[in-house]
């Protein structure tokens with residue numbers, strides 16, 4: 193599939209590439225990114241391959257990611273073609289309580305800073321980066337709507353929030369006529385599938401496209417980390433960030449290495465790189481609008497941009513699904529076919545004609561990696 197083929201994002205009319213370019217690696221300020229020449233080469237390669245969706249945040253590399261991205265877009269006069277996503281919420285000044293969090297004062301401060309660094313007068317998709325556990329959702333949605341009406345932002349979305357929060361936000365938008373949410377940006381990969389039970393049906397039912405972040409689990413699924421290497425994994429991000437207080441980097445676990453082993457076997461059968469197979473897998477999960485591809489080197493990006501050029505046959509996909517499945521947890525563990533029959537009788541899905549919205553079905557959990565699924569879920 194060419195990168196130039198686009199999808200509409202969520203229920204919006206915004207057309208985006210299935211593979212987005214993540215720019216968290218634009219800048220070396222965090223100890224594991226790319227220098228400016230390399231970042232420019234990766235941006236050029238992505239655009240030349242037909243991609244139109246670029247993701248950044250005010251937080252990334254102390255603002256350099258936004259600044260460089262803005263420069264690269266301007267250098268090639270691409271502002272109209274590109275869909276620029278950025279985010280707000282992380283604190284810019286630890287001693288100023290209103291220079292961080294989700295509240296209106298910080299939202300407006302942050303959007304002005306992003307516009308300045310990006311060198312543009314509008315942002316295509318503006319995201320709340322992470323829930324601050326403090327600000328009322330009404331304030332966020334009204335603030336977003338004000339930014340859209342002011343012409344600073346075209347579309348809005350949420351990242352790293354609970355499902356109940358996103359659901360309430362979207363319902364408020366619908367009831368009050370605010371700009372609705374078009375996207376949910378969430379961690380999703382073969383080793384992190386927690387979003388499947390709440391967020392996939394939420395996005396599908398309420399019109400929010402899922403943008404998958406860290407689809408290679410910060411590099412784990414590229415194959416460079418393997419137990420046989422006895423903890424000596426070179427200079428990858430997970431090695432550099434080992435021990436950091438950030439759950440996104442806590443990936444070198446026995447469970448995850450078992451998934452890596454199955455991914456390696458499947459990739460070998462397909463004659464594809466592990467990174468391509470892992471990206472292809474997530475891109476074809478239900479509800480996924482776009483996968484955020486990250487790279488520190490042009491050759492990594494070139495590999496990743498080929499991730500949609502092949503099909504994973506069902507039997508191999510089943511193996512990946514089984515190796516990576518997560519027990520659903522309550523209340524989803526409760527919704528078994530037997531319980532459904534007790535609720536709805538002999539015809540548990542009703543008499544809906546073909547093509548009618550199917551009921552949300554939870555996949556039967558396969559045995560969890562590293563041990564059997566709990567008996568009550570089997």
Ligand SMILES: NC(=O)c1ccc[n+]([C@@H]2O[C@H](COP(=O)([O-])OP(=O)(O)OC[C@H]3O[C@@H](n4cnc5c(N)ncnc54)[C@H](OP(=O)(O)O)[C@@H]3O)[C@@H](O)[C@H]2O)c1
Pocket residue numbers: 213214215216217224247248321351352377378404405406407408409410411412414416427428429430467484485486487488489491492493495496
């Ligand atoms: N909303 C959020 O909270 C959030 C959080 C995280 C990321 N994001 C977004 O998602 C984007 C992607 O996230 P991510 O960078 O964590 O994605 P990722 O795909 O999980 O990890 C990318 C890293 O894996 C390694 N890698 C990638 N392709 C490879 C290949 N073909 N061969 C070998 N190694 C390879 C590289 O790291 P090394 O070279 O260091 O090994 C690369 O920087 C970010 O740029 C950002 O835009 C959003």
